[in-house]
Amino acid sequence: MTRNCTRIARSSRLVCLLSALLAGAAAAETPVKDSADNEEWIALFNGRDLDGWTPKIAGHALGDNFANTFRVEDGLLKVRYDQYESFGKKFGHLFYKEPFSYYRLVIEYRFVGEQAPQGPGVWAMRNSGAMLHSPHPRTMGRDQDFPISIEAQFLGGLGDGKARSTMNLCTPGTEVVYQGSIYPEHCLSSTSKTLDGDQWVRAEMRVLGSGQITHFVNGEQVLEYALPQFGGGGVSDFDPAAKPDGQLIEGGYISLQSESHPLDIRKVELLNLAGCMDRSASNYKRYHVKSVPESCVYAEGAKPGKQR
Structure with a gap:
């Protein structure tokens, strides 16, 4: 010039x-973005099939997708009950194959249609969720209704003008600390708006092991709590060995719920926040918050540095 x-x-x-x-x-003054800033999201749902996912429906063995409850059609993961004669407390969960501990999880969902015949009640209408920090699904009893877990509860408005928040917390077999003390109830409402109709909703959970968990709806923070641990009720027909009350839960399996109302899911993506924190490694990421030294990859001749 x-x-x-x-x-x-x-x-x-x-x-x-x-x-x-x-x-x-x-x-x-403009920062140059390098590979350490590039977020490597993992698509847990591939849009084609249920590869990597295993169903567990109450009253049925692990892996039995009763009545084709969970299916993939038109690029969507669908929860359906058109082959049910009656719901009959057949609460179901679709488990991802790998456990995680520190991560961001994004799920884009919408409620559609009508509740399954003889559903459990109005409370279960337009009701579903994502279950976090579960023990391995093989620990679930055949008739167990819910996995011992931290539930990020999805709720849709009922069109009656009454407030009904989404991305709430429910605690089947678990407890959390909220505002400095153990929260005594089974469910805790978020501050989200009521979302009526069949609109798509972007739900995000930021999970930091046995520390803090934060819920977001369409990019807005709506709930935060900490110290997830085994305890409390809200689950039946479980193996007591899978519920060591008072023990903090550092991580576990993620599952998607079938709770009697049809649901569409178009995205399930996860950003792992546990990984290499050595700046000298080729796979170092600034957004990692949990150091996993054994995951680091080094160029030939390079020496490991200090994990930050």
């Missing part, structure tokens, strides 16, 4: 030079 400035009048040249200096300063 300075070379071009010499070809114009002096007064104009000064303006041109000043503009060049300001442009250079602005460029210097």
